[in-house]
Amino acid sequence: MKLFVATLCLALASAGAAxxxxxxxxxxxxxxxxxxxxxxxxxxxMMKRINAKDPDFVQGSLYVDMRDVKTGIVLAHPFNPSIVGKDLTDVPDANGKKYRREIIEMAAAKGKGWVDYQYKNPTTGKIEPKTTYILLVDGVVLEAGLYKK
Incomplete structure (x- = not known):
């Protein structure tokens, strides 16, 4: 019985986390x-809110960052301020994918969509697979991504 209760508690805790x-x-x-x-x-x-980690735009590992669609320059990032003001368009991820170029091209062509790549998870500190929803508005790309488990 104790094993059953322990297993049930673990299952419920896992479901709650998920x-x-x-x-x-x-x-x-x-x-x-x-x-x-x-x-x-x-x-x-919007840049102020992102940089201030406004809870409307930062919730754990899910957050919005923003880049200029024409130049590729990062305009705001809540967890990595060192990249703000930089054009990292052709800097690849850990697997060599130029995902930022893909983000800009998709935003310019379609206005929205999903891009997959590898990125450092701010909650674990590890490079993990990520999928990001991109949305073009007034010349900037808003990016909100999920880390895949």
Whole structure:
């Protein structure tokens, strides 16, 4: 009986943890909240909110960052301020994929979509597989990504 209770507790704890993991719907919703803010209050306000880790745009490992669609320059990033102001378009991920170039090209061609790559998870500190929803609004690309388990 004790083993059953322990197993049940572990199963419930795992289910609870999984339920708290962000989903693709969460990423889309976060990017769309960002697009609404950009349209209502402008890009500068969005950059301030991202850099301040506003809870509307930063929730654990799910967060929005922003880049200029024409230049590829990172305009705001809540966890990696050292890349803000830089064009990292052709810097590859750990597997050699130029995912930022793909993000910019997809945003320019389609206005939105998903891009897969490897990136450092701010909650684990490890390079992990990630999928990011991108959304073009007023010349900037909002990116909200999920780490794959």
């Amino acid at each position: 339920a708290n993991e962000p989903t693709e719907k969460d990423a889309i919703a976060m990017a769309e909240r960002g697009a609404a803010l950009v349209k209502a209050k402008g890009k500068d306000e």
